Amino acid sequence: MSNKPIIFSGMQPSSGSLHIGNYIGALTQWVEMQETFDAYFCVVNLHAITVPQDPAELAARTRLTAAQYIAAGIDPEKSTLFVQSHVPAHTELAWVLNTITGFGEAGRMTQFKDKSQRHGSDKSSVGLFTYPMLMAADILLYQANTVPVGEDQRQHVELTRNLAERFNSRYGHTFTIPTPQIQKETAKIYDLQDPESKMSKSAASEAGLLSILDDPAVTTKKIMRAVTDADGEIRFDRENKPGVSNLLTIFAVLSHRSVESVQNEFAGRGYGDFKKALAEIVAETFTPIRNRTNELLDDPAELDRILFTAAERANATANQTLNTVYDRVGLLRR
């Protein structure tokens, strides 16, 4: 047991590659935070099946997501990197949390509203509706103090806080109340083709999505074709120049510089030059991550060993919390 504060975060293994929004909005923060926090990073495969998944692909993408975490700098010796379905307490606590969540309260979650509107209510699963309570269970089982995520997860973390407070006041202090950590400048990376919308794996066109496992020829093409504007000036102005501002953010984060310094460097130069330089930085950042991901996938037994070891640790912590919850609620322990 350490005395370090605790963080928990996760990603769904629902695509063939993480995108640069996941990388900048979450993963880069995780890599830094694992140095000072007791960190749990989860591949949330139970969340992924709230929308239809191909079974073989889901299994492959679960390992692939874990491999990308490691390749991007998550150190399994420092952090507990595990797969959600390896820790049954997640679904067990989620059930208890479902029973203290209001139907209307869950219905107000904007991600549920968006997704169910897109698919229609008959095609939307009950699992999609209860998704946020499973996410709350993820966080609360580890008594996380901090949850580093992108802006789109803020409402889910707020719900988690409300449920934790409600449980604590009804049954006695049980859960730490978690705080979301959302980096202001990088909380939302936008689609390259539609820079008013969040970059997302469910976007209409592949061209707007920068995937970290894409070949550099592909990322370069996508960057060169990214939507900008007609005024020709490289300047950060989210409202009037969303495309250029998004590219500036990505450039600054990947080169560990401020937006201002990038802006100064490119003052008076054309979009073509700027995009070319950005494409180089993207390739430089992601080529080693892609190579390392492939190496890790070449040895699935070793990857599984890492995940199983972490799952043992995660189970030990999660079951402690679950036992307390069961006692408080009056459920006989297993």
Ligand code: TYM
């Ligand atoms: P997911 O898999 O959609 O995304 C993973 C992380 O990436 C962030 N993100 C972005 N950040 C900036 N710009 C973007 N365009 C962008 N797109 C995605 C997300 O905010 C997230 O941090 N429900 C979660 C997974 C989850 C979770 C948890 C997270 C399940 N349990 C517990 C934290 C704690 C999700 O679907 O993330």
